[in-house]
Amino acid sequence: MTTSSLPSAVLFDMDGTLLDSEKLWDIAVAEFTRTLGYEVTPEQRESTLGNATGDALRKLFDIADVPEADRDYAGAERWVSNRVVELFDGGIPWQPGAREALDLLGAAEVPLVLVTNTIRExxxxALGTLGRDRFVATVCGDEIPAPKPAPDPYLRGAELAGFASSDCVAVEDSPTGARSALAAGCRVLTVGPEPVADGAVHLGTLAGASRETFRL
Incomplete structure (x- = not known):
């Protein structure tokens, strides 16, 4: 453990947790679903939040009743990823309190790891906005055996930080991500309008977070 009962490391999700980037993904997903001939509803889009790209695309193909033989997952991933990159490069807003929370933990010398289902590319x-030097390691959804909600991403994040996952705190915004972190044995904090998982502590926002917020 580090001083003041802080966790050995804090493992942060990216989209919707640190960055208010889901609205940019919303644009890309809506544009993609129009190529399939339908308009995605807010409820359908919500069902894909926090999902690995392949899992999200499968749900969208299912909703559009695209026959399995006609599903070009690789092409769809390239299309969506390229569009998101275009949108990211236009600037990504931070979630309230997120930058300050990273600075707070960095000043306390708590190692930080980025753990996201988003692909490395x-x-x-996004790391251009976040600042890659803030993190001792980053784990992406296309770099581990099974993405969230499997525990693999958070187990890998804790391993790269050099600590047991039970000595780490994870911060998430989606049910998919929270289930992943809980399954890995992390203490889980969540942000967003509503609680997303039993067993997680719901903060609502990182605005005003203190060292006490992250204490194990």
Missing amino acids: VTEH
Whole structure:
């Protein structure tokens, strides 16, 4: 453990947790679903939040009743990823309190790890906003055996930080991500309008977070 009962490391999700980037993904997803001939509803879009790209695309193909033989997952991933990169490069807003929370933990010398289901190619563009030097490691959805909600991403994040996952705190915004972190044995904090998982502590926002917020 580090001093003041802080966790050994804090593992942060990216989209919707640190960055207010889901609205940019919303644009890309809506544009993609129009190529399939339908308009995605807010409820359908919500069902894909926090999902790995392949899982999200499968749900969208299912909703559009695209026959399995006609599903070009690789092409769809390239289309969506390229569009998101274009949108990210136009600037990504921070979530309230997120930058300050990273600074607070960095000043306390708590190692930080970025753990996201987003693929590496897109994550690299987001790191331009986040600041890659803030993190001792980054884990992306296309770099581990099974993405969230499997525990693999958070187990890998804790491993790269050099600590047991049970000594780490994870911060998430989606049910998919929270289930992943809980399954890995992390203490889980969540942000967003509503609680997303039993067993997680719901903060609502990182605005005003203190060292006490992250205490194990």
